[in-house]
Amino acid sequence: MPTTLPVRNLEEANLLAQAIVNTIPEPFLVLDADLRVLEASRSFYEIFKVDPAETQGCLLYALGHGQWDIPALRVLLETILPDRVAMDGFEVDHEFPAIGHRIMLLNARKVLYDESDTMAILLAFRDVTERRAIEHEKAALLERSEELRRQNEVLLEEMRHRVANSLQIIASILLLKARAVSSDETRFHLQDAHQRVMSVAAVQQHLDMTDGIDQIEVGIYLDKLCAGLGTSMIGDDQPVVITVASDTGMIPSAKAVSLGLIVTELIINALKYAFPDHRDQAAIAVRYTIDQDDWTLIVSDNGVGKAADKPPKADGGLGTTIVAALAKQLDAQVTMATGPAGFAVTVARVAAATPLLRAA
Known part of the structure; x- marks a missing residue:
């Protein structure tokens, strides 16, 4: 019981x-x-x-x-x-x-x-009133951020479209003027300006393919850029092979702009001056190496080089000036070397400060 x-x-x-x-x-x-x-x-x-x-x-x-x-x-x-x-x-x-x-x-x-x-x-x-308020605030901020991101994408796409159209218009005008003038010297300068506008357009086009990504794989970028340059600038009268060898690494898109313009300028110069006469197995080589925070870009050709009695000058032509200015933006130095095997330009960012441009 x-x-x-x-x-x-x-x-x-x-x-x-x-x-x-x-x-x-x-x-x-x-x-x-x-x-x-x-x-x-x-x-x-x-x-x-x-x-x-x-x-x-x-x-x-x-x-x-x-x-x-x-x-x-x-x-x-x-x-x-x-x-x-x-x-x-x-x-x-x-x-x-x-x-x-x-x-x-x-x-x-x-x-x-x-x-x-x-x-x-x-x-x-x-x-949980305060917690819900914070959650709703976060959700509203996230929604607002997404809306701003979508707006930025639209604006970026519009800007890309406008830049591409503007460059194309400028290039077309320069080409029309070059065909219309009677002076050979003026025609040469207009054609030269046309090629440089097209080089900027080529860099812009390849950067657009990254869809606004801040970090870009440098090897893939240089491959696509050089392939595009070869297709648009190499004629049948003088075939030239452009090769690219690059270490694997990511670079900021801002750096890619300057680097792409340097490569484009050097390739244009090589195509214009390295092969004045037909040459079998004509080639331009682009090499990019990375050593921690330092890097080296070499653009070389197996063309005629430059005469020994006419070494490169720091205050040389437009191409030299453009390359020097872009290298300065990258905190890099420029070295030129010429010889029987051709001509090479080295752009390097190293720890020790050296003159911006010197002749080999």
Whole structure:
């Protein structure tokens, strides 16, 4: 025959249960099967501004002048919970009379007693209003950032289109003027300007293929650039093979612009001056090497080179001036070497400072 628990122990158990409830930092309720309040934590009274005398034994929906008569809460307690022992993270979004708008996550548990049909419901509340506000703010910022990104992409595409069209128009005008003038010298300068505009267009075209990526694989970039230059500038009267050898590495797109213009300028000069007469196996080699933060670019040809009595000058032609200016932007030095095997230009960024341009 089971023994009856002494009243003293029941009182102690109730005191312990009340102490546990009051220790919980978040609002907490103990309801009976009829949804009347058996116990409420101190934090519940403090947060929801209700009086204990008007809470104990009262129907949950009647508390605080009906502030808990919430459709979502009724769904939880009257529809969902009867079929489940527990429910976690049930969200209630409500305007409370005393504390204003709040978003609460409710955790509910049914307590069933073995020797009786009675039941209790434990209901814990967690205020996530500020967290939801931060989440919504982050989501709004993300959406705004995505919209700005889409706008920037549209503007970038429009700018690319305008730049390409403008370069094409300028190149066409220069070519038309070159055909119309009678002076050979003027025609030469106009054709030279046309080629340089086309070189800028070639660099722009290959950078456009990166879709705005800030870091570019230098080997692939130089391969595509030189292939495009060969297709557009090498004629059938003097076939020239352009080869590219490059270390693997990523470079910023800003650096790629200057590097591409240097390569283009040097290839144009080689095609113009290295092979004045037909030469079998004419070739231009582009080599790019990387040594940690330093790098070296060499563009060489197996053409006629330059006469020994006419060494390259620092204040040489337009091509030399362009290469020197671009190298300065890259904090690099330029060296020229000529001989029976052809002509080579080295552009290198090294730790030791050397003159910007010197003749070999």
